[in-house]
Amino acid sequence: MSDIAIRAANLSKLYHIGRGQGKAGYRTLRESMVDWAKAPLRWFSRDGRQAADDTIWALRDVSFEVKRGEVVGIIGRNGAGKSTLLKILSRITDPTEGTVDLYGRVGSLLEVGTGFHPELTGRENIYLNGAILGMKRTEIIRKFDEIVDFAEIEKFLDTPVKHYSSGMYVRLAFAVAAHLDPEILLVDEVLAVGDVEFQKKCLGKMGEVAREGRTVLFVSHNMGAIMSLCRIGILLQEGGLSQFGPIDQVVQSYINVSDDRNLTLLSHPGRKVNLKPHLSSILIVGQTTKFENVIQCGDACQFIIETVAPVSRRAEFSIGIYDLMGTPISHLSTGLAEVHQSKDHDSRRIICQIEQLNLVPGNYYVNVAYSDSGTVLDHVIQASRFQVIESNYLGTGKLPPSLYGKVVLRHRWQY
Amino acid sequence: MQLAKTDQLPDIHIHIEPSRGWISLKLRELWAYRELFYFLTWRDVKVRYKQTVLGAAWAIIQPFFTMVVFSLFFGKLAKMPSDGIPYPIFSYAALVPWTFFANGLTSATNSLVNSANLIQKVYFPRLVIPISAVLSGVVDFALAFLVLLGMMLFYGIHPTSAVVWLPLFLLLALITALGVGLWLTALNVQFRDVRYVVPFVVNFWMFASPVAYSSRLLDEPWRTLYGLNPMVGVLDGFRWALLGVNDAPGPIVYASSLAAVLIFISGLYYFRRMEKTFADIV
Numbered sequence: 054m055s056d057i058a059i060r061a062a063n064l065s066k067l068y069h070i071g072r073g074q075g076k077a078g079y080r081t082l083r084e085s086m087v088d089w090a091k092a093p094l095r096w097f098s099r100d101g102r103q104a105a106d107d108t109i110w111a112l113r114d115v116s117f118e119v120k121r122g123e124v125v126g127i128i129g130r131n132g133a134g135k136s137t138l139l140k141i142l143s144r145i146t147d148p149t150e151g152t153v154d155l156y157g158r159v160g161s162l163l164e165v166g167t168g169f170h171p172e173l174t175g176r177e178n179i180y181l182n183g184a185i186l187g188m189k190r191t192e193i194i195r196k197f198d199e200i201v202d203f204a205e206i207e208k209f210l211d212t213p214v215k216h217y218s219s220g221m222y223v224r225l226a227f228a229v230a231a232h233l234d235p236e237i238l239l240v241d242e243v244l245a246v247g248d249v250e251f252q253k254k255c256l257g258k259m260g261e262v263a264r265e266g267r268t269v270l271f272v273s274h275n276m277g278a279i280m281s282l283c284r285i286g287i288l289l290q291e292g293g294l295s296q297f298g299p300i301d302q303v304v305q306s307y308i309n310v311s312d313d314r315n316l317t318l319l320s321h322p323g324r325k326v327n328l329k330p331h332l333s334s335i336l337i338v339g340q341t342t343k344f345e346n347v348i349q350c351g352d353a354c355q356f357i358i359e360t361v362a363p364v365s366r367r368a369e370f371s372i373g374i375y376d377l378m379g380t381p382i383s384h385l386s387t388g389l390a391e392v393h394q395s396k397d398h399d400s401r402r403i404i405c406q407i408e409q410l411n412l413v414p415g416n417y418y419v420n421v422a423y424s425d426s427g428t429v430l431d432h433v434i435q436a437s438r439f440q441v442i443e444s445n446y447l448g449t450g451k452l453p454p455s456l457y458g459k460v461v462l463r464h465r466w467q468y
Numbered sequence: 469m470q471l472a473k474t475d476q477l478p479d480i481h482i483h484i485e486p487s488r489g490w491i492s493l494k495l496r497e498l499w500a501y502r503e504l505f506y507f508l509t510w511r512d513v514k515v516r517y518k519q520t521v522l523g524a525a526w527a528i529i530q531p532f533f534t535m536v537v538f539s540l541f542f543g544k545l546a547k548m549p550s551d552g553i554p555y556p557i558f559s560y561a562a563l564v565p566w567t568f569f570a571n572g573l574t575s576a577t578n579s580l581v582n583s584a585n586l587i588q589k590v591y592f593p594r595l596v597i598p599i600s601a602v603l604s605g606v607v608d609f610a611l612a613f614l615v616l617l618g619m620m621l622f623y624g625i626h627p628t629s630a631v632v633w634l635p636l637f638l639l640l641a642l643i644t645a646l647g648v649g650l651w652l653t654a655l656n657v658q659f660r661d662v663r664y665v666v667p668f669v670v671n672f673w674m675f676a677s678p679v680a681y682s683s684r685l686l687d688e689p690w691r692t693l694y695g696l697n698p699m700v701g702v703l704d705g706f707r708w709a710l711l712g713v714n715d716a717p718g719p720i721v722y723a724s725s726l727a728a729v730l731i732f733i734s735g736l737y738y739f740r741r742m743e744k745t746f747a748d749i750v
Contacts, residue, residue, distance in 0.1 A: 068748065095574040144484060144591040146747040153484040170511055172518045177511075184507040185590055236480070 057156060058237055058268040059119040059142065064151035066112040066137050066292075105304030113139040113292040115151070117269070119285070121236075124263040124301055126283035127272045130308050131434050132322030133289040135272045139163060139239050142270065150429055157268070160186060164241065166226030171215035175206055175225055178214055182229045192245050196232045203258075204228035224251055231258045237268045255283065274379040274434075275444070280304060291322075318421075319361075323434035331431035333401075334359045334419050335372075339410075339437040346439040348410050350461060351446030356405040358421060363401055365425055373420040374412075375435075382417065411462070412441045413455040487744050493736055505600050512575075527608035528615050531563040538563075542680045551682050551713040557619050561711055562679045562703040564616050568609040569641045569699060570670045572602040576649025577666050578656050584750040594743050595736070598653050602646045609638070620710070628712045637705035640721075644698040644728045646660045646661035650735030654742040657750050678703050684714070695723035698731070 112134045119125055121385040127135050140146045142153060143161035169178050179200055183193040201207055204225040206217075213220060240259070256278055263269050263282065273279050279286070279300065284304030288296040296303050318324075318332045337359045339348035348354045354371055371386035385405055417439055422432040443452060446461055453461060495592040517523040535556055542548040543555030578650035580587065580594070580603035587594065621629070656662035674680075677699040686694055694700050694716075701724020 088623065138748065140588075144482070145588065147486055148484065149486055151485075155482040155484070158480050158679050159482060161590065164585075164589045168586050170515055173511065177514070181507050181511055184504050185592065187501075187592065190503050287746065360571065423480075444498040 056121050057118055057154075058121040058123070059117075059156075059270070060154045061118075061142070062116050062152050064112055064115040064138070064141060064148050066134075066141060066146070067108060067149040068109050068111050069107050110292050112141070112148070114290075115289070115292075115294045117287060117294060117297050119268060121156070121268055122263075122266040122450060123285055124271065124283045125285045125287060126271040126279035126303070127287045127289065128274075128279060128303065129271060129289035129295075130322055131324075132291075134292040135289055136163070136241060138289065139241055139270065143239050155237055158187075159237045159239065160230070160233040160235030160243050161239040162186075162227075162233075162241065163239070165230070169214055169226060172213055174213055175210045175217070178225065179229055182226065183233075186230060186233055187235075188233060191232045192234075200225075200228045200232050203254075220251070225460070226453035227251075227255055231255070231262075235267070236260060237270075237446045242274060243270045279313045288289065288341065318436055320431055321433050323420075323436060323437060325432045325434070328429070328431050330438070331361050332358060332421060332423050332433060333361050335419060335433075337419065337437065346437065347440060348350075348441055349443055349446075350414055350441050350452060351409050354382045354407050354410050355409070356419070357403070357404045358423075360401050360403070360423065364403065364423075367426045368403075369424050370405070371422045372405060373422075375418040375420065376459055377416055377418065379418075379460075382412065409446075410441065411446060411460060413453060413459050413461055414441050414443050415455045415459075416440050483506075487605055487704045491740055493595075493740055494593060498595055499591055501596055504592055505603065505633050508596060508600035509603045512600065513715055516604070524608075526642040531560065531567040531612050532615060534567075535560040535563050538680050551684060551686070551707070553625065553711055553713055554623055557573065557616075557623050558682075558707070558713075559680060559712065560616060560619060561707050562677075564609065564612045564631065565617060565638065565702050565706050566674065566677065566679050566699070567612060567643045568605050568638075569645045569702070570674070571608065571641065572605040572645035573649050573652070573670060574666055575601040575605065576646060576651040577656055577662060579649075580653045580746060581660075581663070581750060587746050587750050590696055594746060595650075598649050598739070599646060601650060602642060604741065605645075616710070627710050630709045630712065630716070632709075634709045637702050637709060640698060640705070640725060640728055641702045643732045644702070647728060647732030647735040650739040651731070654739045654746075657742070657746050673697075673699065683717075683720070688719075692719040695720035696727045698724040698728035709737075719747055 109220045115134070115138065127138065129135050137146075139161065140163070142155070143146050143159060143163065145161075145163075164184070168182050170181065173181065179197065180190070180193055184190070187197075198345065201210060204221075204227075206221055206225055209217065209221065214225070217225070238259075259269065259271070260282060269282075271279065271283060283300045286296070286298065286300040287294060288307050296306055318334050319330045321330075334357075336359075337346050337348060338357060339357050340353040340355070341349055357369060358372075369387045371384065373384050374382040376382055384403070385407070390405075418435045419437045419439065420432070420434050421436045423430050446452065449464060517526060520526065523527065538559045539556045543550065543559070552596065552663060578597040579598045583597050586597075652662050652666060677697060683691055683700055683704050701717065701721045704714075704720055707713045708715070708717055
């Protein structure tokens with residue numbers, strides 16, 4: 054028996070996209086019939102163009118080995134194939150090519166609360182969710198009290214979970230999954246939810262799992278969490294494995310890789326799946342430098358968003374600012390601020406004006422979302438990036454180091 | 469505990485590779501997940517009538533009022549022959565298994581698409597989903613069956629010793645509902661048209677089965693041929709085993725069982741073949 058827990062060899066996954074209208078994938082009977090009727094015609098134009106048009110390699114030739122007890126962080130931009138990799142490893146979907154060997158019981162946590170039913174009580178959902186995740190009934194009974202303790206929901210055990218706050222819901226869901234006790238644990242970005250206190254508790258639990266000698270594969274955008282939990286990193290880039298090695302080196306190259314960003318938003322890999330491009334670009338312009346995406350600390354600046362089609366009166370926009378570690382820094386939205394509407398509503402350009410961008414020098418990511426009448430039309434993660442450069446914002450020519458926080462506050466001292 | 473875990477480690481080896489063509493049913497794995505059947509069925513039963521005013525009474529209302537309407541139009545007005553027993557119990561004895569079949573078929577068909585979220589996020593044998601969808605109908609069947617027993621008491625009909633065959637006919641209905649359901653639910657993942665076809669199929673099928681009338685309206689050999697519709701065997705079987713009408717429906721039951729088993733096994737294999745695509749396109 055070797056000490057290998059996971060061995061993936063030449064994994065590839067091909068997805069068929071763009072067939073039919075709306076949600077990629079399923080088709081109506083009519084489309085199939087039309088295709089079928091057209092099939093004879095295709096004999097005259099067999100140049101393989103068809104196949105190239107509707108398919109995308111979500112993973113291409115990925116091979117790696119993970120030793121038992123290793124905690125591996127999987128990083129990469131959205132669309133790099135992280136989730137596809139986890140889905141193959143957890144047997145949700147088949148690889149198109151390649152093989153995987155897993156030695157040990159596999160537990161996967163790709164989403165918090167999968168299979169929870171809102172009408173059932175907390176107690177009932179613990180059993181249901183546990184069974185869905187692959188626990189035996191006796192096992193659930195044995196760990197029941199531990200799960201309830203961890204989730205801190207004793208009082209609401211017999212309340213239908215539809216009456217739970219979102220925090221309680223997430224706590225309960227994570228608690229069940231955390232007690233799954235598999236030898237190999239696959240975790241997707243699930244810690245992005247829940248309050249900070251509970252996130253810490255979850256990270257602690259995962260660290261504990263790792264110390265017990267289990268193998269963990271962990272996908273996250275939160276570089277802080279990745280670096281504190283994992284020793285080994287896998288960097289995926291456009292479906293391929295671009296680096297495998299010590300976590301700090303992998304994180305470093307991830308930050309460097311994501312540097313060359315000058316994408317239009319129309320074909321941005323960070324767009325949430327199933328959304329069509331409504332946002333065409335986002336640009337950050339500093340008032341003093343007039344540089345694109347480079348702003349002096351404390352300078353006034355504009356976020357200029359452009360959309361594909363004119364926006365309606367009920368359109369809402371929001372911008373999230375994150376540091377390179379994925380920590381949220383600030384949130385701007387039309388819902389929070391006073392919105393000045395010009396008379397004509399057929400504008401395609403929306404400007405968010407910031408009086409002082411008092412962030413410490415460094416690089417930041419911008420997420421942007423666009424919704425209309427409460428429906429999210431478009432949402433692009435890491436849509437753009439900007440750099441804050443040194444300035445004399447504090448009047449002393451000095452600025453605090455970014456290590457101690459991301460925000461610069463003007464302050465005076467008195468004796 | 470720690471020791472136990474390392475001990476069992478070498479046992480488990482999961483090998484993943486692209487599956488092509490016809491694949492095995494993996495019944496052993498299905499058995500390993502038997503508790504999930506229980507929990508999903510239990511969930512369906514538990515949730516079905518939550519937030520409804522009449523609750524589980526719906527399980528009785530559906531076949532009972534159909535029986536009332538049938539008795540009025542087919543029994544009283546059309547004077548449909550009912551094998552020598554009162555028309556209400558003649559039709560209700562068929563409506564109880566029919567309702568079980570129709571609801572089982574419908575919920576099995578919708579089961580995969582309704583569980584899209586589960587399919588995309590957790591691995592378990594996908595067969596669990598349609599099977600527990602059909603199984604959860606057994607509770608409704610039991611409730612409607614109690615009313616049937618009440619009606620038998622009312623009409624003074626005593627079951628003969630043939631009643632021991634009843635579970636077999638229920639099993640036949642279950643296998644038929646599941647077999648057709650497996651085909652349709654796998655198709656429904658790919659073609660959402662199926663969802664709209666099902667109510668039509670169920671309606672059509674009801675009139676093609678001896679629910680409102682007797683299969684005695686046909687002469688041999690047509691009657692045995694008619695038995696290729698598995699529900700003919702189920703309904704005739706119910707009437708024979710419970711109400712003691714006519715003789716044992718021999719050839720019909722053989723034909724029905726054969727058809728049901730064929731549909732069921734082909735459904736299983738078709739489902740398994742399509743299974744790998746579910747998570748990607750559901």
